[in-house]
Amino acid sequence: MTRITIPIGPQHPALKEPLSFLLTVEGERIVDSALRIGYVHRGIERICQNRNYVQNVHVVERICGICSHIHTTTYCQGVEALLGLQVPLRALYLRTLLGELERIHSHMLWLGVLAENIGFTTIFMYAWRDRETVLDIMEEFSGGRVAHAVNVIGGVRIDVDEAQVDSILARLDELEQQIEILLGVIQHERTFQARTRGVGHLSVEQVRRYCVVGPTARASGVNVDMRRDAPYAAYDWLDFRVITAEEGDVWARTMVRVLETIESLHMCRQLLAELPEGPLAVRAPRRVPPGEVVSRGEAPRGELVYYIRSDGSDSPARVKIRTPTLTTLITLPDQLRGVNTADVPAVLAGVDLCIACADR
């Protein structure tokens, strides 16, 4: 059969962020694909070298428009380790709270994107409507829907009071009911299963070969989660399950993410119930003693790594950022091989791409 090469992107109505694909098809089947990223590369690692540690909190927050808070958390905990700062417990709890709210927001946004990509607009509408609840909570807490500017080196900037805690708890209950309804629809809707089961399959071996992280790895049965494996912030004091699935396809990724959302709701409740009293931050010196640090966190898409080297001045000598999307992007040619052209949007949505994160 004749082979045809179809370019998709970098500017394309079906793509949310710039990314370029060359798909080689034989009839309806994809036989090969090539990938090009870098269209939103902003040179953030170099920018960080030219700014001081305090300014960089705001630079790294702007890497991603979805998971901004985990970037500042991972960056701040790295700098705090270099400074030898003991961050107050209340600050760690509030950091974790916002991190889990962000995960709920990210996963629900993802569910909407997947549903829209496979033509299931009802779920898209419901998921994004319910996601507003979390965005409202985050906006009331920090003043920002996406860029929260809550973390500072040495702690957090913003506190919650009793009334806010009660209001958040009430809305979390509401949200949980909505997510349960969504979960029910997903589990019982045959068209949803038909579009996701067996699509975009990744085996355990492929996950390990490509060093994939996060929900994509967990959906293939690889039990990794930085929140449990390298407990940072307040995760050491929390009781939670790491959700895994065996199938390794888009269906498994959906289940892992939706169940993780419910798990995150439980974690938010625990954090608010056990919120310790105390100061919000300790004072951090502007100059950081020479040294290096590797800081890891679990972003909504998986393991996030920061390497920071200090030369003793007030700005870092090197900041290296590895975002989780980079690990899933490299698997796309494998996932796309052999799938039907109509399933490409499901595969692309399935791994939860964040191109802005990957390009930095």
Add this chain to the structure above:
Amino acid sequence: MNNETMNNERLESAMLVEAILQALRETFPAETVEAQAVPIGETFIALPADCIHPAVRLLIKRFDLRHLSTITGQDTGSAIELLYHFWDGGGLTLRTSLPREKPHIATLTDLIPGAAFYEREVSEMLGVTFDGLPDPRPLLLPDDWNGEAPLRQRPTAPTPGPSPNPSASLRTGSGGGEQKPPPQNWGGLRGGGEEETQ
């Protein structure tokens, strides 16, 4: 999550690092293998550049340590340093130094295919050649990039201060290159000049 099992897991990872260090010291000249503890719970092991590939092969074969988180490349001024960050319940980083002139090192993609993107990024950002890398195209930089390695250190200007007038650099250029576009001013707040690179 059970806190007791967590502590046991972390204990095991400390023992694992100890075992890895011993295995590396047995395989390679012991005086070249240097270990250093780095926050947060990370161990850095320095190795000569030609030992990196066999060392990773050993980590995979003997310890099943296959999760390469990323590769950090940095220009320390005197050398190009590569850091291979591994993770297996605890952080382990292999560190090696390459000369600033024509740095090259064996690719890891034959052992860990996931290393491809990280190697391509280090390659374009610092001008390091990875011998045997199947697809050495740039990962993030544009196709018409002028070939400069953007994360290389620029020679420091004699008087550090605010960044120089960009139009001045357009007029003076760096001499020699006729068609080459003027070097970008990456010096910014750190006061680096924009004399020629590398």
